[in-house]
Amino acid sequence: MKKRSVFLVALLVLAIVGGTVFAGGQQDAGADSPKVVGFSQCDSQQAWRWAETESVQGEAAVRGYELKYNDAQAVQANQIAAVRSFIAQGVDGIILAPQVMTGFGPVLQEAKDAGIPVVLVDRLVAEDEDMYYTFIGSDFVWEGERMAEIVVEETGGKARIAELQGTPGADPTIDRKKGFENIINDYPDMNIVLSQTGDFNRTKGKEVMEAFLKAEGENIDVVYCHNDDMAIGAIQAIKEYGKDPGKDILVYSIDGIKDAFQAMVDGDLNAVVECTPLLGPQAYDALEAAWAGEVLPKWVMSEDGIFLQKDAASIIDSRKY
Ligand code: GZL
Numbered sequence: 561m562k563k564r565s566v567f568l569v570a571l572l573v574l575a576i577v578g579g580t581v582f583a584g585g586q587q588d589a590g591a592d593s594p595k596v597v598g599f600s601q602c603d604s605q606q607a608w609r610w611a612e613t614e615s616v617q618g619e620a621a622v623r624g625y626e627l628k629y630n631d632a633q634a635v636q637a638n639q640i641a642a643v644r645s646f647i648a649q650g651v652d653g654i655i656l657a658p659q660v661m662t663g664f665g666p667v668l669q670e671a672k673d674a675g676i677p678v679v680l681v682d683r684l685v686a687e688d689e690d691m692y693y694t695f696i697g698s699d700f701v702w703e704g705e706r707m708a709e710i711v712v713e714e715t716g717g718k719a720r721i722a723e724l725q726g727t728p729g730a731d732p733t734i735d736r737k738k739g740f741e742n743i744i745n746d747y748p749d750m751n752i753v754l755s756q757t758g759d760f761n762r763t764k765g766k767e768v769m770e771a772f773l774k775a776e777g778e779n780i781d782v783v784y785c786h787n788d789d790m791a792i793g794a795i796q797a798i799k800e801y802g803k804d805p806g807k808d809i810l811v812y813s814i815d816g817i818k819d820a821f822q823a824m825v826d827g828d829l830n831a832v833v834e835c836t837p838l839l840g841p842q843a844y845d846a847l848e849a850a851w852a853g854e855v856l857p858k859w860v861m862s863e864d865g866i867f868l869q870k871d872a873a874s875i876i877d878s879r880k881y
Contacts, residue, residue, distance in 0.1 A: 595653065596626045597847065598646030602659035602683075603634035605761060606789045607817045611881035612682060612837035616655060619840035636663055643667045647674050653847040654678045660729035661686040668692060677850035681839045684731045689858040693850045696842045698835045698862045700732045703814050704739020706866055708750075710831045711782055711812055717747045719781040719810075722772045723755040724765050724794060726786035732835070733757070736786045736814060753779065758790040765790025769797035777801055785813040788820035788832065795828045806830055806869070816867065818879050824872035834864040837881055 599616050603609055613629070620627035628651065630642035636659045646654050647670055654671055656678055658664055668691040671678050677693040684695050711719060721744070726733035737755075744750035754772045758765035765785065772780060783798075785791035791813035798805040805811050805828040813820060816834035823829035842860055849856050867875060 594624050594626045595847075595851070596628065596649070596651045597653045597655060597844075598628045598643070598649070598651040599630070599655045600639050600642045600646070600657065601629065601631050602636075602639060602657050604631045605634065606787075607819060607881070608760075608787065608789070608815050608835075608837050611817070612657065612839060615838045615840035616681070616843060617840070619844055623844055625844065632659065634659060636660060640664065640667045643671065643678075647671055647676060650674075651676060653850065655681055655843045655847070656692075657681050658683050658685050660727065661731050661734075662729065665691065677847060679843050679846045679850075681843050682732075682837065692858075694846050694856045694858055694860055696839050696846060696860045696862070698732075698864050700735030700835075701739035701742070703732075703833045703835060703864065704736040704741075705743050706739075707736075707784065707812055707814060707831070707833045708740040708743030710833075710866070710868070711784065711810070712743065712747060712750060714810060714830060715750070715782060718749040720751060720753045720776075720779055721782045721784055722769070722776075722780045723752050724758040724768055724783065724785040724790040725755060726757065726760040726790075728757050728759075730760075732814075733760075733786055740784060752784075758785070758793065760787045760789060762789040762793040765793030766797045767793075769794035770801070773797060773801040773803075777803070780809055782810045782812065785811065787835075788813045788815040788817045788823075791829060792819055792823060795823060799828075816865070816879070817881060818876065821867070821872050821876040821879055824867070824869040825876060827869070830869050832867045834867065836862050836864055 601613050632638035644667055654676055664685045665687050680692050680695040682697045756768050758768045783794050791811055795805040798809050803809055810830045812831050814833045814835050816832050820832050
C-alpha cells in the first residue's frame with residue numbers, strides 16, 4: 561500500500577509540475593506571439609514619404625509583425641507623443657523617421673530606459689549614438705557632392721544657382737547643402753545667388769521659385785533642389801514664367817521618385833541623385849539584430865544611384881517608387 565501511495569503521490573507531483581511547466585509553456589507561448597513594432601513617420605505629404613511608409617508597412621506584413629503606425633503630419637510634438645505612446649504600450653521595437661535633428665533626446669532616453677530598441681530611418685538625430693540602435697539612411701553630403709559635380713560638368717563651371725532647401729533643421733537639408741558647397745566652392749564662377757527653404761514640399765517649392773524668378777528671373781542659370789517634389793514645383797513655376805526648364809534654366813534634384821524620371825524624359829529636369837526610401841527590410845533586419853542581442857554599426861548606409869537625363873527613358877519603367 562505504502563509503495564502505491566508513494567507512487568500515486570509521485571504521479572500527482574509530476575502532474576502538478578508537468579502542468580506548471582506546461583502552463584509555463586503556455587506562458588512561454590506568449591513569446592511566440594507576434595512582435596509589436598511602433599513606426600513614427602514624420603509626415604505623409606509627398607511621394608517619397610508614401611514610398612517609405614509602404615516599405616515599412618509592407619515588410620511588417622511579410623515578416624508577421626504587428627505594426628502600430630503614426631503620421632505626425634510634420635509636427636515634431638506629435639512624433640514625440642507617438643513614440644511615448646509606443647513605449648507606454650510596451651512595443652518590442654520602434655522605427656523613427658525624425659522630422660528634425662534636435663528635440664528627441666528625452667523620449668529616446670525613455671525608450672532606452674524601457675529597453676526598447678529604436679531604429680532611425682532616413683534622418684538622423686543630434687543625440688549620442690547610444691541613444692538609438694542604428695541609423696539606416698543615405699549619405700546626404702555624398703548626394704550634394706555628386707549633384708554639384710554634375711552641375712559643374714554640365715555648365716562648364718560657370719553658373720548662377722538658385723537653391724531650394726529642404727526642411728530647416730533636418731539633416732538631409734544641412735548635409736545636401738554642405739556637400740554641394742564642398743564642390744562648388746572650388747569654382748569661383750559657380751555661385752549660389754538665391755537660397756530658401758521649400759520644406760521638401762511641391763507647392764512651397766513652386767511658390768519660392770516664383771519669388772526667385774520675380775526677383776532674378778533673368779539671372780538664374782541653375783536650380784538646385786534638395787528633393788524632387790520641390791523640383792517639380794520649380795519646373796511648373798519656370799514654365800509659367802515663360803522659360804524652358806531643363807534648357808533656359810537647368811534643374812537638378814535628389815530622391816529619384818518616378819515623377820522626377822518623367823520630368824527628365826520630358827526634358828524639364830537635367831539629373832537626379834537617388835535617395836532610396838525603401839528602408840523597411842533593413843529596418844526590421846536591424847530590430848531583429850537588436851532582439852538577438854547583436855551589435856550593428858551605428859549607420860547602415862543606403863546604396864544610391866546617379867541618373868542623367870539621357871538615361872531616364874530606359875530606366876523609368878524599372879523604378880520601384
Ligand atoms: C531623405 C528624406 C527626405 C527626402 C525628402 O532621407 O529625409 O525627406 O529626400 C523627404 O523627399 O521629405
